[in-house]
Amino acid sequence: MKKILEEFKTFIMKGNILDMAVGVIVGGAFGAITSSFVGDVVTPLLAVLFKSPNTDALNITLRPAVGETPAIVLGLGTFVGAIINFLVIALVLFSVLKAFNKARELAEKKKKAEEEAAAAAAPAEDPKPTSEELLTAILEELKKKK
Numbered sequence: 609m610k611k612i613l614e615e616f617k618t619f620i621m622k623g624n625i626l627d628m629a630v631g632v633i634v635g636g637a638f639g640a641i642t643s644s645f646v647g648d649v650v651t652p653l654l655a656v657l658f659k660s661p662n663t664d665a666l667n668i669t670l671r672p673a674v675g676e677t678p679a680i681v682l683g684l685g686t687f688v689g690a691i692i693n694f695l696v697i698a699l700v701l702f703s704v705l706k707a708f709n710k711a712r713e714l715a716e717k718k719k720k721a722e723e724e725a726a727a728a729a730a731p732a733e734d735p736k737p738t739s740e741e742l743l744t745a746i747l748e749e750l751k752k753k754k
Contacts, residue, residue, distance in 0.1 A: 642697045
């Protein structure tokens with residue numbers, strides 16, 4: 609039992625698991641932000657275009673409710689709302705990733721430039737002789753001793 613607990617502790621403490629947990633938490637918060645953006649900014653703008661408070665105005669009633677029988681509604685407006693939500697989330701995510709990749713690229717270029725500057729400033733070391741050069745030198749020394 610103790611071995612299983614130790615293995616579990618090792619598993620949980622791995623960097624990938626912790627990174628994934630942080631990603632899920634941040635992703636949830638990010639989802640709340642984008643949902644608010646769609647619901648509080650984009651949807652009201654669409655409401656002005658469709659003269660309705662939401663995209664439900666695009667829904668088509670196929671059969672109205674009769675007594676206790678519910679209406680049959682083709683939810684085009686709900687579907688359009690889901691598509692808009694997806695597109696906004698995808699656009700925001702694309703923008704964030706593009707900015708992140710650009711920042712990482714700039715950081716890598718800066719690091720590479722610093723490494724090149726450090727290499728240029730460092731004194732040049734004598735190159736180590738190759739095996740062939742060492743063998744030639746040994747052979748010459750042996751010839752001198754004869």
